[in-house]
Amino acid sequence: MKTPTERSTTPLSHDQLEAFGAELEAIRNRLLSRIDESDARYIRRVISVQRLAELGGRVLLFAGLLPPAWAAGVGLLALSKVLENMEIGHNVMHGQYDWTNDPVLDGTRYEWDNVCPGDQWRHSHNYMHHTFTNIVGKDRDVGYGFLRVADEQPLNPAHLFQPLSALGLMLLFQWGVALHDLEIDRVASGEKPVREALSDAKPIARKAARQVLKDYVLFPVLAGPMAPLVFAGNASANALRNVWAFLIIFCGHFPEGVHAYSEDEAAGETRAGWYLRQIRGSANIEGGRWFHILSGNLSHQIEHHLFPDIPARRYAEAAPEVQAVCRKYGVPYTTGPLGRQVASVARRIARLALPTRTVRSGVATAPAAITRGARAHLGHRPQAQSIRTSRASLADI
Numbered sequence: 001m002k003t004p005t006e007r008s009t010t011p012l013s014h015d016q017l018e019a020f021g022a023e024l025e026a027i028r029n030r031l032l033s034r035i036d037e038s039d040a041r042y043i044r045r046v047i048s049v050q051r052l053a054e055l056g057g058r059v060l061l062f063a064g065l066l067p068p069a070w071a072a073g074v075g076l077l078a079l080s081k082v083l084e085n086m087e088i089g090h091n092v093m094h095g096q097y098d099w100t101n102d103p104v105l106d107g108t109r110y111e112w113d114n115v116c117p118g119d120q121w122r123h124s125h126n127y128m129h130h131t132f133t134n135i136v137g138k139d140r141d142v143g144y145g146f147l148r149v150a151d152e153q154p155l156n157p158a159h160l161f162q163p164l165s166a167l168g169l170m171l172l173f174q175w176g177v178a179l180h181d182l183e184i185d186r187v188a189s190g191e192k193p194v195r196e197a198l199s200d201a202k203p204i205a206r207k208a209a210r211q212v213l214k215d216y217v218l219f220p221v222l223a224g225p226m227a228p229l230v231f232a233g234n235a236s237a238n239a240l241r242n243v244w245a246f247l248i249i250f251c252g253h254f255p256e257g258v259h260a261y262s263e264d265e266a267a268g269e270t271r272a273g274w275y276l277r278q279i280r281g282s283a284n285i286e287g288g289r290w291f292h293i294l295s296g297n298l299s300h301q302i303e304h305h306l307f308p309d310i311p312a313r314r315y316a317e318a319a320p321e322v323q324a325v326c327r328k329y330g331v332p333y334t335t336g337p338l339g340r341q342v343a344s345v346a347r348r349i350a351r352l353a354l355p356t357r358t359v360r361s362g363v364a365t366a367p368a369a370i371t372r373g374a375r376a377h378l379g380h381r382p383q384a385q386s387i388r389t390s391r392a393s394l395a396d397i
Contacts, residue, residue, distance in 0.1 A: 012276075012329060020329045021272020024306060027321050031310050039311040040100045046087050046293070047104070054080035057237065058219065064229035077237035079294075082244055084113045086296030091312045093122055115208040116178035124181040130308050134253075134260045134281030141253065142260060144169065144180040148352045149253075150260030155355055162353045163346075173242035178204050244294070247342060248285070252301030255283050255344035257334040278305035279326060283334035284319070285341050292316060302333065 012020060057077030064070035089112030091097075097105035111118045124140060132138035136152045143149045147166060148159040158165075169176045182200050186192040215234040220227035259280045266277060285291075285299040292299050292315075300315035303322055307315070326333040336344070 012331075016329060017272045017276065018270070020325065020331065021270065021275050023325045023328075024275045024322065025271070027318055027325070028307050028310070030321075031307060031314050031318055034314065034317075035099070035311060039313065040097065040102070040105075042313055043088065043092070043097055043105065043311070046083060050080050050083040050088060053077070053083065057233075061219075061230045061233040062223050062226055064226055064233060070229055070233060074233045074236045074240070077233065078240035078244075081113055081237055081241040082294055085241060085245060086248070086298065087293055087312070088112075088296075089114065089118075090296050090298070093118060094126060095309045096311045113211070114174050114177070115204070115211045116174060117203045117207040120178070120181055120203065126308070130305065132266070133278055133305060134258070135263055135266050136260050137263055140180055140183070144176055145183065145185045147349065149348060151352070151356050152260045152262060153352075155352075159353050163350055166349050170243050170246040171239055173246040174238070175208075178208065247338070248295045248298050250345045251285050251338065251341035252283055252298055252304075253281070254348055255334065255336070255341045256348055257332065257344075258283050275306060276331065278302070279322075279331060279333065281305070283336075283341065286335060286337045291338075302335075 053076045057073045057075070057080055060069045060073030060076065062073075064073060089110060092105050092110045093107050093112070095107035098107050103109070108122075109118075112121075114121075129139055129141045134142060134150070136142055136150055143153060146158065147162050147169070148155060182197050182204070183192050184197070187194060187197045215238065216231055219234060220231040223230040261277060261281070266273075269277065279302055282301040282305045284302050285295065287295075287299055297312035297315050298304055300312070300319055303315035303318045304312065306322065307318065310318075323333050323335075325331075
């Protein structure tokens with residue numbers, strides 16, 4: 001029996017693929033036309049809530065002798081960190097609010113509450129991941145350098161233990177995000193010089209030192225006799241943020257039904273082919289309004305990969321349109337509730353810890369879905385398109 005990743009549909013012809021891409025481009029243009037001051041007000045409200053949550057959380061942790069106060073402090077501080085990393089930091093750094101000309105919302109300069117430096121994230125995530133989504137050997141997010149999450153990845157003995165490795169990554173996710181761009185696996189194999197890796201590590205070390213000093217030295221010292229409880233509270237809040245971010249990101253990229261590609265398969269793809277790869281390489285998570293906010297609207301991972309520089313709050317209105325286009329052209333649209341997606345990711349990690357047989361056919365793979373004629377030239381990189389230009393008039397609002 002085939003696994004969900006092996007299901008196939010009728011391949012798209014060149015003309016069908018280009019028509020498919022044109023309909024998605026039309027959705028993007030409609031979203032661009034709807035962006036207005038309400039988007040700026042929304043993100044500023046979220047920032048206000050995040051700051052209040054952090055203040056309340058830290059104050060309550062200082063009163064941590066009372067167990068309910070300590071637990072509430074951890075919850076509020078974790079909420080603050082989740083909002084800051086997911087709905088604010090991630091989306092602001094994508095340039096989703098550059099059109100406001102607000103220095104606080106400047107995606108090129110924003111620095112988030114995470115050990116991963118903002119500049120590194122903008123390169124490894126905004127450029128590498130969003131340009132080369134799920135291309136094995138190019139997209140460092142495919143397994144983060146040590147997990148096997150695609151049949152196309154070669155198996156090595158360490159993968160036998162990857163269910164345990166994944167649990168460790170979940171608890172320490174911000175550190176995994178910070179370190180995966182060092183390409184430690186390539187250093188170990190001799191492909192990347194140690195000197196280059198050490199140079200790359202310097203900004204990470206500086207940022208990590210600031211984060212560690214803030215959460216594990218400064219605030220505990222300010223708490224005086226409550227220092228151990230504040231230290232434990234900060235560590236607990238960071239762990240909760242790490243677990244949540246891991247679940248959202250892995251459920252948006254690695255449940256069964258999401259596909260990986262080789263470099264040859266994606267070579268020369270048109271913009272329409274790029275759109276197809278984003279949809280086949282992503283998955284959505286179903287939930288309510290607050291669930292989407294707390295996920296940074298990355299619960300709409302498909303729409304985010306299609307339109308990474310559109311304000312994320314707009315993904316919910318785009319999702320039905322995108323799903324309708326996929327249904328029209330017979331392109332699978334992977335979605336499901338959180339519990340189902342978590343279980344699917346867990347099964348995939350466990351399955352790929354062992355040798356597997358790759359089955360490829362239909363739109364499940366790039367060769368069948370992106371015909372030779374559709375690869376005549378390389379499509380542009382949507383992330384490079386700035387809303388600052390497209391929506392320049394909004395700066396005067």
